[in-house]
Every structure is written in C-alpha cells, then in structure tokens.
Amino acid sequence: MNFYTTILGSGAALPTGGRHCSAQMLNINGFRLLIDCAEGTQLRMRECHQRLQSVNTILISHLHGDHCFGLPGLLSTLHLCGRTDELTIVCPTGLQEALDTLFSITGNHIDYHINYIELQHTDGRVCCIENKHCLVEAFPLVHTVPTYGFKITEKPRGKNRPRTYAYCCDTAFDPRIATYVEGVDLLCTECTFANELASLAEQRLHLTAGQAATIATQAGVGQLLLTHISARYKDPSILLQQASQVYANTLIAADGDIVEVKTKNENSVPKRIDNENDEHGAEKNLLLKKEKV
Ligand SMILES: [Zn+2]
Ligand SMILES: [Zn+2]
Numbered sequence: 001m002n003f004y005t006t007i008l009g010s011g012a013a014l015p016t017g018g019r020h021c022s023a024q025m026l027n028i029n030g031f032r033l034l035i036d037c038a039e040g041t042q043l044r045m046r047e048c049h050q051r052l053q054s055v056n057t058i059l060i061s062h063l064h065g066d067h068c069f070g071l072p073g074l075l076s077t078l079h080l081c082g083r084t085d086e087l088t089i090v091c092p093t094g095l096q097e098a099l100d101t102l103f104s105i106t107g108n109h110i111d112y113h114i115n116y117i118e119l120q121h122t123d124g125r126v127c128c129i130e131n132k133h134c135l136v137e138a139f140p141l142v143h144t145v146p147t148y149g150f151k152i153t154e155k156p157r158g159k160n161r162p163r164t165y166a167y168c169c170d171t172a173f174d175p176r177i178a179t180y181v182e183g184v185d186l187l188c189t190e191c192t193f194a195n196e197l198a199s200l201a202e203q204r205l206h207l208t209a210g211q212a213a214t215i216a217t218q219a220g221v222g223q224l225l226l227t228h229i230s231a232r233y234k235d236p237s238i239l240l241q242q243a244s245q246v247y248a249n250t251l252i253a254a255d256g257d258i259v260e261v262k263t264k265n266e267n268s269v270p271k272r273i274d275n276e277n278d279e280h281g282a283e284k285n286l287l288l289k290k291e292k293v
Contacts, residue, residue, distance in 0.1 A: 002027055002029060002030075003029060003154055003163050003165070003261040004026075004027055004258055004260040004261060005025065005026045005186075005188070005225075005258070005259050005261070006025045006027070006048050006256075006257075006258050007024050007227065007254065007257040007258075007259070008020065008023040008024055008044035008045060008048055008050075009021045009023045009040070009041070009044055009255060010022075010227045010229055010253040010254060010257075011228070011255075012066065012170075012206075012229060013066050013230070013231070014231045015038070015040065018234070018255070019229060019254075020038060020039075020040055020041075020255055021038030021039060021040075021066040021067070022038050022066055022227070022228060023037050023038050023041040023044060023070065024036065025055070028133050028154050029154060029157070030133070031056055031131070032054050032055050032057075033056065033057050033058070033134075033136070033152065034055045034058045034059070035058075035059045035061070035167050036060060036061055036067040036068070037058060037067070037068055037074060038067060038069060038070050039065070039066075039069040039070050040070055041070035041073075042073055042074045044255075045074075047256075048256060052074070052081065053078065053081065053083055053085070055078075055087070056085075057089070058071070058087065058088070058089045059089075059090045059091075059136065059138075059150050059167075060090065060095060061141075061147055061148055061150070061169055061170070062143060062145050062148070063092055063094060063095060063145055063146075064145060064170070067169075067170075068095065071089075071099065072103070072108075075087075075099070075110055075114070076103075076108055076110070078112065079110045079112065083112045084111075084112055085112060086112065086113045087113070087115070088114075088115045088116075088117060089114060089115070089117070090128045090129065090136065090138065090150075091117075091118060091119065092118065092119055092120070092145070092147070092148060093118040094118070095116065096114075096116040096118060117129070119148050120146070121138075121140065122140055124139065125137045125138070125139040125151065126138055126139075132155060133154065133155055134153060135152070135155070137152075137153075138150055139177075139180040141168060141169075141171035141172075141177065142171050142172040142173075143205045144204070144205050147170060147171060149166060149167060149168040149169070149171070149177065149180060149181070150167045151166045151180065151181060151184060152164065152165045152167075154261075161263060163185045163186075163262070163263055164183070164184040164261070165184060165185065165187075165188070165261045166181040166186075166187050166188065166221075167188045168181065168187070168190065168215070169189065169190040169228050170190050170192070170206055170228060171189075171205065171206070172202065172205040172207065173211040173214070173215070175218070177215050177219075178215050178219040181215070181219045181221065182220065183219065183220055183221065184221050184222070185221070185222040185223065185261050185263055186221070186222060186223050186225060186259065186261045186268065187215070187219065187221040187223070187224050188225040188226075188227055189207060189215060189216070189224065189225075189226065189227070190207050190212070190227060190228035191208070191212045191226035191227065191228060191229060191239050191252075192204075192206035192207060192208075192229070192230050193206060193209070194209055194233070194238050194242055195208045195209055195242050198211075208242075209238075209240075209243040210242055210243065210245075210246055212224065212226055213244070213246035213247035213250060216247040216250070217246060222249070222263070222267075223250075223251065223262075223267060223268055224243065224247050224250040224251065225250075225251045225253055226239060226250065226251070226252045226253060227253040229252070229253075236252055239252060240252045251268070257270040258270065258271045259271075
C-alpha cells in the first residue's frame with residue numbers, strides 16, 4: 001500500500017515562479033490529508049492531478065497567510081462542486097472564527113459540515129485524529145504565532161511495521177522538537193535560511209539548514225525532507241549541502257515532487273509528478289477520468 005506526500009508548494013512567505021507557498025497532500029493508503037493550504041493550493045491540486053473532493057482532512061500548522069490563505073477559496077470551491085461529505089480541519093484556535101466571519105460578511109455559504117478541531121496546547125504531543133487509516137498527533141512548535149507540528153502514523157498493515165511521517169513548519173530551533181519526532185521514517189521540516197543567515201532565522205523564528213539537520217540527527221529519523229525554502233535561494237543546493245554535512249540522508253523538496261514514506265532502511269528518491277510512466281502517473285490518469293469538477 002502507498003504512503004507518500006505530493007509537494008504542492010515548497011516556498012516560504014512569497015510565492016515565486018518556481019515555488020508556491022506551503023501545501024502538500026499526504027496519501028496514507030488512500031486516506032488524503034492536505035497539510036497547509038497556501039494561496040493557490042486548489043490550482044496546485046489540479047496541476048498535480050489531485051482530485052479536489054478527495055481531500056478527507058486538512059491540517060493547518062499556523063495562521064500565517066503562506067500556510068492558510070488558500071482555504072477560503074478551496075472550501076468555497078468544494079461547496080460549489082457539490083460536496084456533501086464532512087470535512088475535518090485541524091488548526092490553531094481562531095481559524096473557525098476567521099473563516100465564519102469571512103464567509104458571513106462576503107455572503108458565501110458552505111453547505112457541507114466542517115468539523116473544526118482547534119488546538120491550544122503548549123506542551124507534549126496530543127492525538128487529534130484516529131481512524132482506520134492513521135493516527136495524527138499535534139505538538140507545539142516555536143514561532144511568532146501559535147504553531148503546531150504533526151506526526152502521522154499509518155495503521156499497521158499485516159506484519160509490516162507502521163511507517164511514520166512528521167511535518168514541522170514553521171519553527172525556530174528547539175530541542176523539544178526532536179523528542180516529538182523521535183524515530184520517524186520521514187521528517188519534513190522547514191529550512192528557510194542557509195547557515196549564514198542564522199541571526200535572521202533566530203529573529204524571525206525559522207530554521208537554518210544546519211538546525212533542521214540537527215533536529216533530524218537528534219531525533220534519529222530515517223530521512224529528512226527540507227521545505228519552506230526562502231525565495232532568495234534560486235538555487236537551493238547550498239541548503240542541501242549545509243544540511244547534508246550534519247545529516248547525510250537529506251532531500252530538498254521541489255514543487256511537484258512525490259516522496260514516499262519508507263521504512264528506515266529504505267531510502268526514498270523523489271519522483272516528479274509529470275512522469276506518466278510511474279505508478280503515480282497511472283493513478284493520475286485514473287483521477288483525470290473520474291474528475292468531474
Ligand atoms: Zn511560512
Ligand atoms: Zn510562519
């Protein structure tokens with residue numbers, strides 16, 4: 001069975017031609033979790049051949065625009081396209097009020113039920129979703145507004161050990177993060193700045209490449225995936241280089257990448273979404289046929 005993430009956007013703060021802002025679709029054996037939803041995410045889903053109505057649950061790390069400004073548009077499109085299935089949104093406190101206010105003032109109406117799970121804990125890892133596909137836990141990060149990381153564990157499949165994925169974006173360096181993501185198979189963290197900009201990272205509560213890799217080392221993860229890349233890095237190889245010096249098994253995300261969550265002794269090699277001949281390409285063709293919206 002499949003457990004993989006499709007990177008819809010891998011950029012920090014400002015969308016650029018090459019990178020859209022944060023959003024990724026995690027597929028856990030058919031269950032679809034959208035993680036963050038920056039401006040333009042619904043278009044990115046179409047471009048990356050993700051059926052809009054297929055999203056089961058949305059996880060929002062924090063309320064900065066580059067992580068959630070795509071939500072009103074996506075939620076509204078789901079309504080216009082006739083969604084009846086309930087949608088769960090896990091997010092920091094305040095998002096429901098903001099969206100309800102926006103929809104009410106603008107006279108937009110959402111017919112399907114949205115089940116908000118608002119987070120406000122300041123310590124430890126808490127379970128926010130558990131179903132037959134996966135367990136999702138949230139843990140606090142250190143950023144300028146309340147921010148949560150997520151750990152997603154698939155439900156056991158036969159004799160195989162359940163695989164785990166964690167997402168940490170946005171955050172400053174904090175030794176507690178390594179305890180929250182200890183031993184995960186694939187860790188996706190923000191990597192906004194190169195090591196030379198450590199003081200800027202500290203001031204804005206973001207990670208440098210070296211710090212992201214230090215978390216991966218301390219946590220003993222299987223593989224590290226860097227995302228939330230500052231628009232200043234047209235060529236992000238410096239970030240990969242600096243992180244790899246601390247933690248060798250590091251990948252850097254590009255928009256459109258598909259990265260599989262594999263057990264620790266197998267490594268993932270990202271695939272680009274436009275490859276028609278791989279298994280995801282076959283799925284894409286199937287989805288395009290089914291897509292009605
Ligand atoms: Zn951000
Ligand atoms: Zn932020």
